[in-house]
Amino acid sequence: MLSSCFAPPQPERSVRIDAYGVIIIMNRQRVVVTGMGWVTPLGHDLDTVWSNLTNGVSGVAPIERFDARSFPTTFAAQVRNYDYNKYLNDTAVHETAGQHTQFALGAARQAWDQACLGSYDKLDHARIGMYLGAGEGALDFDNYAKVDLAAWSAEANKIEDEQWNKFALEYLDSWREIEQEPSMPAAHIAREFDVRGPVCNCLTACAASTQAIGEAYDILQRGDADVMISGGTHTMLHVLGVTGFNRLTALSNRNDDIQRASRPFDRTRDGFVMGEGSGIVILESLEHAQQRGAQPLAEIAGYGSSADAFRITDMHPEGRGPARAIQKALKQAGIDPHATDAHGRPFVHYISAHGTGTSENDSIETRAIKAAFGDNAPKIPVSSIKSMMGHLIAAAGAVEFITCTMAIRHGMIPPTINLNEPDPDLDLDYVPNKARKAQVETCLSNSFGFGGQNDTLIIRRYAE
């Protein structure tokens, strides 16, 4: 269909006010997942990564991007042997893409192909939108440091501005600078797939891509688009990224045992392990998916978002924000967290934890899950794939969302590896070390960001 400057007919949207004066939009669309793709430290395609996740494989290795041997942390989970060009129609136009954008382009192509959008000849590109939670690009540290050092005035004990300008114009690469904008992955994907509907990028630290998927879901529910490309991408594996997290003492520095360093929920956990990569999904109104005969892989059933409004450095000790995000998502999905089925099973069958492996996160997340599920909490398997692929920061929520969808489709729950010494205060079922076969109909995925943004999604097996 050719694009038109006239808006296509919108699904009718009626609004009502409930008894509390809250505006409720009626006639909301159901939203399904029809495509998924990821580029991660455990591989670059759905099956390889899934096989590694369910086999408990660690993607952690010594940092190769720069010489980190003297850093407090010398290791990370890195994307390796990846070439984004094979995923592109037009390689020349994406030549300047930064690493985060390169990851996202490959993940987006996999998702687009799985959804078979390329072969649908009635696709209206003005009704395809995008909502990413992409991080900023990697700083060009070597050249930046060169400029700073060259422009330093020892006498004045500060940078000499005129010199800085001169060296910066000389040493910095204009494209490497432009490509660092957090909206660049979205711009590149829009160019590659001719996306012309509503496009947005959010960056709420480690919660970003879960929040992006949640908001994309809302946009589809309202009928403001038919298809949304969503997810996230990020790498902070550059000198200042690792420096920043090391200064915050947020990273594990178990340099002598790197593949066993990421140990969420273990008593001896000492911080998170950095990862990098991208997860991209195609979300679609059920109506649109059915119209074109697409196969729904799962359905999004609920989304909850909240702010801690507590401190920029710490989570609220009772986990009030995370608990509220979980409760809001459950309410939207119509799930009673305290109910069980005829077999005594709660109606959530797997929780993909934020589970970073920091002392604070894992305790507070456990508390929040208990606050939301009460007596049912110990009956729900909870695991953290960050134990295997590290923490993908802004992209973490997207790969965990895909993990939930895979768990439903394969009837398998990935483990939390390196969980050998249970923490007496953490008493949920964290699926230690070995994947578990299970009938999974409904999953819950948590992401919490530095500074207090909390987001929860509920993913359910699609049924008519």
Place this chain on the structure above:
Amino acid sequence: MSDSVVITGLGPVTAYGIGIAPLWNAMLEGRSAIGPITVFDPTGLPCRIAATMPDDVLEIRKIVPKSYRKATKVMCRDVELAVAAAAAAVDDAGVVTKAVDPDAEPTIDPDRFGCHIGAGLISADVNELAQALITSRTDSGGLDIGHWGEQGMQNLTPLWLLKYLPNMLACHVTIVHDCRGPSNTITCCEASSGLSIGESLRVIERGDADACLTGGAEYKLNPLTFLRQIFAGRLATAANGADPTTIMRPFDPDSTGTVLGEGGGILVLESGRNAADRSANVYCEVASFAASQSRCADATGLNITPDDESLATAMKQAIDRAGIAPQDIDAVIPFGSGVPNNDAAEARALRTVFGNRAIEIPLVTTIPFAGNCAAGNGAVALAVGAMCLKQQKIPARLNTTAADGLNATAGPASDMALRSVMVSTTSQGGQNAVVVLRAPAA
């Protein structure tokens, strides 16, 4: 009004100062804030002008509650702007938050108070980082990475990273005002504020909040951030000696680019029901929102193609969703950045949507006054749009002598009957956001 979403508080922060009054008065008087850059020495750069605040205007320690003063140490300038803007918006709306009075009952239920703030890619302070890097300099002048990892990095304060994360604008604002509803940080360059208000609107409409602090702020006067705009070819160039207040010419064929400003703004967005219940002063209704992505020749969204119709589509959608027709729009606040490619795309879209009326509808541009506040720019534009509707006036226009078939040439402020005002933004990256504001029912 009960099923609508309204604006009840305005908190722009611009080179004129904090709050709507100094900005609005300057715009009525036709006074530009653009001048030579003094916050760093721009010698050697092709653009050396901007709109920045005088030193004594924003004292962040006096703006935040006493109990939060310690946290101002980890606020970069972008965060300070957002925190000051939020304080001004809350004050203007007459809303009692934890910051206003920690012992009083808050006007808005904290669990139902959202926050959506547009932010830029924030660069670390150049001197702060250089002070640390210099400790690891080798004898030949390079950086000793081994020394940096072992010792050099210890010269950065432990919370260094947290100063510069884009979500810190919203994080500090939600902590200060105790907003525990949905909170998000939108990072789409100049479309960020428009997209933030669109998200607040959605969040209130879906029943997830009664009110939101919404807008954006950015400080592009960090030398590295500034340089990125030069690299992107977006900044105006002017001869030495040229009057800085005359360089920024939206839609003028002679325009060479945009001029940056420090600032942004926060608005209080509220469900009509909530505003009515507390008899709040309503500036205007947020009638609708639409967004789109421009088709670009490149992959970074810098060069919108001449056949792009996406901005026009978003404008049409916004007008449709407001339940009105193009002839009901009485004024437009376009982005009008002066970046030739963006201005051309906007002019085309306006001509497509308004046809023969394009030459009649007054275009009100804010950038010749307060500069282009980047991620915060849409919030400045929305605050001005709200004032236009409230006061039934349009402010002066500056500098533009010819405007490609549009009503954008320079002229004084005037009274005007205004029913609906459309605010639109294009951006580096290609995202477009369009909001229709409507005068409150009499």
